[in-house]
Amino acid sequence: MSIKICVFTGSRAEYGLLFPLISALKTRSGYTLQILVSGTHLSTEFGLTYKQIEEDGFCINEKVEMLLSADSDTAIVKSTGIALMGYADALSRLNPDWLLLLGDRFEAFAAATAAHLKKIPVVHLHGGEITEGATDDALRHAISKMSYLHFTSTESHRRRVIQLGEEPFRVFNVGAIGIDNIKQLKLLSKAQLEASLNFSIGEDCILVTFHPVTLESHTATAQLHDLLGVLNKFPELKVVFTLPNADAEGRALIEMIRHFVSENQLRAVSFTSLGQLRYLSLMRLVKAVVGNSSSGIIEAPSFGVPTLNIGDRQKGRERAESVLDVSHEPKAIEEGLNKVLSQTFQDFARTVNNPYGNGDSTIKILNILDQFKQPLDLKKTFFDL
Structure with missing residues (x-):
């Protein structure tokens, strides 16, 4: 049967x-x-x-x-x-x-x-x-x-x-x-990915996903404003945004991200959906995953890619040592970004074990x-x- x-x-x-x-x-x-x-x-x-x-x-x-x-x-x-x-x-x-x-x-x-x-x-x-x-x-x-x-x-x-x-x-x-996809999918090369995205990720690129912290009221836009302000202090850094899901305040965040991209067209781009193949191919090639998405905690360590996890959305979730937690305050984000981009932390991230399996x-x-x-x-x- x-x-x-x-x-x-x-x-x-x-x-x-x-x-x-x-x-x-x-x-x-x-x-x-x-x-x-x-x-x-x-x-x-x-x-x-x-x-x-x-x-x-x-x-x-x-x-x-x-x-x-x-x-x-x-x-x-x-x-x-x-x-x-x-x-x-x-x-x-x-x-x-x-x-x-x-x-x-x-x-x-x-x-x-x-x-x-x-x-x-x-x-x-x-x-x-x-x-x-x-x-x-x-x-x-x-x-x-x-x-x-x-x-x-x-x-x-x-x-x-x-x-x-x-x-x-x-x-x-x-x-x-999610780790199964990393093991099973034939990921895109850098050239293939850049052609698909119509965007050059260069040598220094980060992947950013920022969702509302849904147990807080009316904090999402202020927190994203602080993150975007910090990104302006790293003008040499390429940034690929994946847009938030349908949560309360999510649409306001989408508008903020699109405005940032419009003012930084040579170094920033945003996507509603990359699909699993392009998303994982990009994650493998970036210097860090930044924001508050679960993928930065669960999948990124399997690539040996550092994660800068901002704020409380993922508080309590089990994580690898390559995940650096910081508050949503601008100074903490800036210091954290400098740390995960450092060669020392880049090398360290490639040595950690992912607690989420094989x-x-x-x-x-x-x-x-x-x-x-x-x-x-x-x-x-x-x-x-």
């Missing part, structure tokens, strides 16, 4: 991480792959990235539009409500045996809630992590409690999911699936899924430490 497994994706970054697993499920004997697409994938404003999924050769079974074009907490709450209604209908049509999703965003929270209430077992990747500066932190733990199978990125994250009361036989440390998450996940066949008893016992 073939198991229908529905993979949910609501953002470009999440899809990029899931790509190796989706590819494997497409050809895996005993599974029928379904793909449910939502969130920024369907937004013109954020690049209509569902087209990339189709270009990669996947069939999208359901598209659920749910994202309001507004930049407030209220819009996020309303979008979550719209998503719940849309996912209820989509899951009724698909009737999957499993719903598989990754992470902690509000789109994924709504999908997990819909599946949980419809008695569809949820497979959750990247549970047990901590990001104390983001609303995603609580959503991630809530998704874990609504999930049946858990694939965590480190052993400490596995223990934390068990601490939430999940039975150990359903919780597995498989490493971070790039074999996909095969581990598939082998474990093979052990859990339908029908399942979804009445879980709370595991009390």
Whole structure:
């Protein structure tokens, strides 16, 4: 009997991480792959990235539009409500045996809630992590409690999911699936990448992604203003920005970045979506990853590339020693940038171990899924430490 497994994706970054697993499920004997697409994938404003999924050769079974074009907490709450209604209908049509999703965003929270209430077992990747500066932190733990199978990125994250009361036989440390892409993709050469970007990254380039710290109110624009001010003190540095996701204040940040690029056209460029191949190819070639994105913590160390992590968005997340944490104050950012760009720190970053695994998450996940066949008893016992 073939198991229908529905993979949910609501953002470009999440899809990029899931790509190796989706590819494997497409050809895996005993599974029928379904793909449910939502969130920024369907937004013109954020690049209509569902087209990339189709270009990669996947069939999208359901598209659920749910994202309001507004930049407030209220819009996020309303979008979550719209998503719940849309996912209820989509899951009724698909009737999957499993719903598989990754992470902690509000789109994924709504999908997990819909599946949980419809008695569809949820497979959750990247549970047990901590990001104390983001609303995603609580959503991630809530998704874990609504999930049946858990694939965590480190052993400490596995223990934390068990601490939430999940039975150990359903919780597995498989490493971070994003590392699989680093091991499997044939990355672009510098010349190929520059041609694709229509931008010369030169010898000294940084990759910058800055998201709102969603548990703070109205701080994002001031913090990005400080970061951009520091970047003006490094006129020789090339800068490639990837634009923020659909969080509260995100659109204001996008406008600020585009204004900075317009005033620094010879050394700065921004992209709504680079796609996983160009993004990882660029990460491999830059001097540092700067901002507050999880990719600077999870993927960058596997390339031996330093990360300057700014502020509290990723506070609490396990990290390699090549990740340098600084406050959002201009002086701290400037000192931190000088440090990660120094030859000493560049050399050091190439020696560190990445705690997020070795790039074999996909095969581990598939082998474990093979052990859990339908029908399942979804009445879980709370595991009390």
